[in-house]
Amino acid sequence: MATNLQAPPVAPLAEKLKPMKLKSDKHPDWCPGCGDFGITNAIQQAISNLQLPPWNVHFFTGVGCSGKTSHYVQCYGVHTLHGRSLAFSQGAKVANPKLNVIVAGGDGDGYGIGAGHFVHAGRRNVDMTYVVFDNEVYGLTKGQASPTLPEGDKPKSLAAPHVVQPINPFALALACGYTFIARSYAYDAKHLRATLAAAMEHKGMALVDVLQPCPTYNDLRTKSFFDEEVTVKGSPVPRVYYMEDEGYDGVVKDSTDATEVNDKRMAAFNKIYQQEERTGLGVYYKIDIPTYEDRVKRNLPILNEYSPIDLPYHDADMNPTTDLTAGKGSMVI
Amino acid sequence: MATNLQAPPVAPLAEKLKPMKLKSDKHPDWCPGCGDFGITNAIQQAISNLQLPPWNVHFFTGVGCSGKTSHYVQCYGVHTLHGRSLAFSQGAKVANPKLNVIVAGGDGDGYGIGAGHFVHAGRRNVDMTYVVFDNEVYGLTKGQASPTLPEGDKPKSLAAPHVVQPINPFALALACGYTFIARSYAYDAKHLRATLAAAMEHKGMALVDVLQPCPTYNDLRTKSFFDEEVTVKGSPVPRVYYMEDEGYDGVVKDSTDATEVNDKRMAAFNKIYQQEERTGLGVYYKIDIPTYEDRVKRNLPILNEYSPIDLPYHDADMNPTTDLTAGKGSMVI
Amino acid sequence: MSGLTEINWMIGGPQGTGVDSSATLFLRTMAVAGYHVFGKREYHSNIKGKHSYFNVRASHQFVQSSRDPIDLLATFDKETATTHGHEIIPNGALIYDEKVVKPEDIEGLDASVTTFILPFDDILQEVAEETDSNPMKLVIMKNTIAVAASMALYGVELHHMEEALKGIFEGKKAKLVPLNMKAAEKAYAMIQTMDGFDKFTFKIDPVANVPEKGSRLLMNGATACGLGKIKAGCRMVTYYSITPAVDECIYLETQPHYGVNVVQCEDELAAMNMVNGAALTGMRASTATSGPGFCLMAEAIGWAGICEVPSVIFNYQRGGPSTGLPTRSEQADLMFAINVGHGEFPKIVIAPGDMEQCFEDSFECFNLAERYQTPVIVLPDKVLANNTQTIPHFNEEGLKIDRGFIFEPTVKDPYDDVEGAMATHKRFEVTEDGVSPRSLPGQPGGIHWLTGDEHTEIGHITEEPSIRMAQHEKRFRKLDKALQEIPQDRQYKLYGPEDADVTVVAWGCTKGPMLDAMPLLEKEHGIKANLLHIRLFSPFPAEGVLKILEKSKQTMSMEANFTSQLHRLIRMETGFTIGHRVVKYTGRPISQDEAIDAIRQVVEQNAEKVVLSYGH
Amino acid sequence: MSGLTEINWMIGGPQGTGVDSSATLFLRTMAVAGYHVFGKREYHSNIKGKHSYFNVRASHQFVQSSRDPIDLLATFDKETATTHGHEIIPNGALIYDEKVVKPEDIEGLDASVTTFILPFDDILQEVAEETDSNPMKLVIMKNTIAVAASMALYGVELHHMEEALKGIFEGKKAKLVPLNMKAAEKAYAMIQTMDGFDKFTFKIDPVANVPEKGSRLLMNGATACGLGKIKAGCRMVTYYSITPAVDECIYLETQPHYGVNVVQCEDELAAMNMVNGAALTGMRASTATSGPGFCLMAEAIGWAGICEVPSVIFNYQRGGPSTGLPTRSEQADLMFAINVGHGEFPKIVIAPGDMEQCFEDSFECFNLAERYQTPVIVLPDKVLANNTQTIPHFNEEGLKIDRGFIFEPTVKDPYDDVEGAMATHKRFEVTEDGVSPRSLPGQPGGIHWLTGDEHTEIGHITEEPSIRMAQHEKRFRKLDKALQEIPQDRQYKLYGPEDADVTVVAWGCTKGPMLDAMPLLEKEHGIKANLLHIRLFSPFPAEGVLKILEKSKQTMSMEANFTSQLHRLIRMETGFTIGHRVVKYTGRPISQDEAIDAIRQVVEQNAEKVVLSYGH
């Protein structure tokens, strides 16, 4: 999602838009210790850091504990339907590309019931940022397995071990054409904020999957779990690490270079599937290619002149102004 | 989908089950030259070759030109809803694992409206075979772009070039956990029949994506297009080729060997993304792991004794026989 | 019997072989010649090969329905001849190709019918030779031959066809005009020399005052809807392909200059929710679908209802249930549309009854949606979408855009007054008429929240009973307002004499056959009928409808569904039980003849229920 | 005022702090002591922190509804005290923790209310010391303390609690019993020494004849539904988690020995279509959902309708529209359920009214589905699902499994008679009663096809009008049959005197408050009311219902929705307009007191419409 506001800020907003101002009056009702707090803070900070005018931010969320996030940010917030946030948000952005569109929701919301939209949003590459709160459970309905819960696991909220294989959100996103794919961690405020900001600056469909501990239902992936060191090839290493630090670079420099694109894509798949023991934070893949909003102009050249929402259709007296002559064409007898 | 009939055939069915017998009385109403004819024949042949008793075959199809296929095969045929065939078929197979379940449908049906189910079917690994008729268009609704149509293409049925990137069904299937992923071609009867039979013999969720020319709407991917040679590194090679012939082997031999699994998976991704100019037929990936039907027995051990559909619940006089004492447990006061 | 003012022609053949093109040619030719035409299209859910047919009625008078008996049937395949032969009126005619069918094979063919063997292939061969063309490429011209021969039989001058062809083949394709005319001339001349030519007496008189060129439209309802949306300023139509809704989208895709983004979605859940998202921005947006897709929109329509979003849904009704009769028509989604979505929320449900109303409703629905800030469901059907008709130009005078109560920001420079720009706005203020000021993202000072949960005035989730009640009541008050404000004519209308013997209550496309039937009923059967045509179903104009029904001598409903949905709805809304009911559920439209027949059964024989079933 | 036969207790607190556990303990304790109990649970759509409360009524008589005024309110947080303080009856009592709230902060607290400061933390501290436990781990025992103190006030002997605790803490957890008892004893003793203890006169008499141990159930409706399904042989329940339907699934998951496969699906589209697939095999299968999920099932239900598949759908109604009031209750999906899906197809729609009917309907729905080969929609609601009640054991005698008309293969050895085994079967044979022989995959000789399109007797697609008509009519004939065969008691039932002053028409969980209200109405207000409780909505028993209504002196409807859906449905089906209507749409259930109040307003003041709103 790139910031393409109509008018450039008259004065820098930085001072006036401290993250605190982005808090709405509504107090979050999440459980103590929930990872959702950190993600919400980071979203507010990223908006502030990028100086996105909040009245121009259209923030969509799904339904779940995570889905409530839109209520806590002081901007145009839309708490949509379970699994449908990407459909709503694409509709809004395509209608009004001048908006800064951010989307957030749970892993059940996005990868479960929303899987169909998730797949097709990748194909369109509409310019927006999608933040998934990945806690491996359906929080708000009391802890059933979400699509990211590994098979055989039994968090305390389940009656029996899980019988279904997990989804791999990164491989899925890469297969579906997402142009920015990253992971961060709810308790790593700095990395999270920076990653969200990078996603928002990316022009195209960006996915940020955030490890979000749910202390109430998921006793397997807790803060202490993520803090643990693991042994890889005999030596202890942190479980959660920055891929960048270990030399990984997922950014395609020249999207017209087929070889580079392919190499980067394969490197990303490789990285994605090397997450058994450890979890890499950072950008798995990023490429710059035309967005849907750009591409649609090929077929509707008038959109080079007008933003869709600004296409005129009435005068000041509210008389419709569209001349139907061309539309009737040879149907006039 | 493996063949696990209750009673073994008393006499070999081969003679009695010639493919001709698998044709229903209903004559297909596809356009002349449509690739659907070849796929239907191959399905009939595969059933015949594997000697699956047709009265035990539960054949589900989606909605579209391809969706009509179930009507043309002499077995229990279910022409479901657009995009929902995998939900129906998983329901049937989980209820009665003794059935031989086959599923077929269009690319719009399976990868478009059905994308959510497609993703999650991979996670379950229910034992069945899913055949996708890949013609890059929505045939029955007159040729709109299907999810596999490349961006920028304009088959004759479109008013303007396509603005959305295509889906990559193989990468998607691999990312989602399909345990058998293959491609074949509607006009290559022999390869197609063999591929379908292999998929049916595979125990788990098998995807066979079949290149299916739609001569009526898709004038880009026609028989002659597929018959053409293309130039790769300066020399002419057939556009459609057998991957096996060029040394590719996507079959995991030991599913407990993490290294092999990873290598094979990466090789498959590599192969999948090397299809720009050419189209490889054959098996991209295959692995044997427990099916959903197997896994569910861990939590419901009684299913080791009974097939779900055979769990007794009434006597000969139709009196219900389930004793609710255990179920009421401590709720008895 | 020369000097007819109306004829009824049919052409049929396997799908994909040009039945549509020939009907279009005939429709256009007759329209050019000044007639009023009405074309009915019937086809299978199949791309190539299955039987389809097109029925064209041409008249000196304005007509808006089909008739049953055909005077001239043009065929070039066996199925059309055997399926429809029995529908030919006594002394009518059949054009056929003796290579594919013999008249004796046609069950029910009246002995008085004249049969004309048309040597299609010979004519094509001749044209091919004369023009040095590949005869295989000319096969499609069989249609032109059939039309030309039909024109000769009807006594319509051939030059009208030339003008019609020019309208069809423009630009690069213009060279096809002389080629087609060559075949046409041969067929036209040839049939005049045939035995029986003079026996066929269904000649139609030329129109005395041919309407001025350019003064009318020849159009189907899907296009009329598309044009209404364009005029209304709708610049985004989402869809997932489905018959027959997709016809509107296909039309819009051919009009890129208007900038309407026709967004193909992954499914109807996306289509509807994208409209919700787009409508939130202030864009006028709509989705077009049919039954199966409409089902998938139920949840999202409810969200638009509680969030007071002006989303517009076109549900082009087709034959149900489920996949049903996907290319046939039905009026069977009424009760579902009115009750769609769990829980309760206000929705406006309207249904156009003819081409003009298709245009008008497609324009007005956006005004309704924005004025009452609630989803609007429009229910055309396959008949309206696919019928082709000559109509006057739409009345575009007096159309007004009404965007409803939109918030006016007071903050001038948001960067200067950041505090003000970030202020919270009462999007769901509890007002007397239920309508609250709608702010749009991007507007400084308009920040609010939306949620499918019950919410406060600024849009935050609440479970507080008193707020719930206030919001729930406020939302429903908008329906009272709508019922007061929507012009009565667009709620319901009584056509025909007030003091009729029988009042027929109908909706949607049944208007056409009823209006055509009424004069004949009076003239030929002495029955004075009027038509109470309903267009607004939610909110329901119970008071006005009841007043009319109570004054009626006799009442009957006429609908293309099984359970008499409007009949039931009226009883629910008014307590009034309409005395008799007519239903048709074959997926085929009710014709003028059937309307007459049904009314006679009710009035003359006091039939409680009439089930119609004519047509293939 | 000693010697009461009924008390009404409430406990509240932030979600996740044990309100449910303490209510369960009190319910169980009182049940063990022989009382009839009824527990009402209200909570937010939130996991931890928001206000929730549990209202327990205990009585010498069988009760099935809640009452409004509370005699004793137990709190340990401020919100509960301030929110519910005003609900305490004069001379009632409040238990509170002075660390969090002062009585003077409680608006509306009656001056006559006795207040008891309970030193929760001190008691816990003591127990911790005595048992050498970590006091932090004992926090949850605040609930036990509150319950014990309440028991003392009510004059209930403490040993009942010990037995109750034993039922709650079994196996490994048994060691918690003495720990809890220690705290309980302290609280029980302490409160008796407090000022005002004797002023509180709401002592309940012990039950004279304590029912035999094991003779009753203490259960909620979700469990009753689950048990009904198990008994019916349903071995597959698909779901996508949603409140409150998921409670049934969670219960079933704890019962693996029955082999019910509770399949978690990717969405409700999958859940419903998986049931369709499973039901086709002959498995008895069902899905459980609530409003938003039910919306997503509309298309698939239509498929089951046209394909005559015995799929069973439980739609646990909750507060709508959209996400609405997700943890509250409403009876607002009736019209949607009856009309769900585009086009027209037969469906059976039933709604249970109490715990027993939850069990009965959950058993019978599979018989109905298989006998009439059509989808069955069952409409419980959140109130039924979550209320906990003492009830007699379900009547399991006389239950019969009815699998309907299942095809009997004649081919014995299919491998021997391949020809016969592969024969085509007329799955959709047009029969007199509309029911056709259902063959199941695997059966030799039963091959047929299914399609959402209109179809022939063997199930192939057809668009032939005559076949369409025959199939459409045949499908609907099954509803006539159902209406004839379903026992009248399970269609509707008149409770109370035939010659009542007023007949209250209701459905679902309104049965409980009505039945509880009727004797009091007569005794205290001299109003003789009866209840016409409807359980079958499609097909609708119009004739029987009309007969009762026509005989009634006065009629009124009582429903927890905004638009009086049953009222409207009855008018649609019968033409009868029920005279008065009572509605409640706060998402909270109608109490016995409200039922009484509403009936009095109608009978005594002739109120046309009564809007109820009690409760938080």
Ligand SMILES: Cc1ncc(C[n+]2csc(CCOP(=O)(O)OP(=O)(O)O)c2C)c(N)n1
């Ligand atoms: C159509 C529909 N089905 C089910 C639900 C119930 N529901 C509410 S939240 C939720 C799951 C939330 O899980 P997730 O998306 O992972 O978010 P989390 O609570 O974990 O943040 C579900 C299933 C719903 N609201 N709508």
Ligand SMILES: Cc1ncc(C[n+]2csc(CCOP(=O)(O)OP(=O)(O)O)c2C)c(N)n1
């Ligand atoms: C819910 C729903 N939406 C739309 C349709 C209309 N529809 C019928 S077939 C079809 C597309 C078929 O395309 P595909 O699946 O690729 O099959 P093909 O015809 O190409 O074989 C569509 C959109 C439908 N039947 N149901």
Ligand code: SF4
């Ligand atoms: S349930 Fe889990 S995800 Fe939801 S608020 Fe509590 S800790 Fe967070």
Ligand code: SF4
């Ligand atoms: S439209 Fe295309 S896919 Fe459909 S039958 Fe014709 S050729 Fe085949």
Ligand SMILES: [Mg+2]
């Ligand atoms: Mg989650």
Ligand SMILES: [Mg+2]
């Ligand atoms: Mg296709």
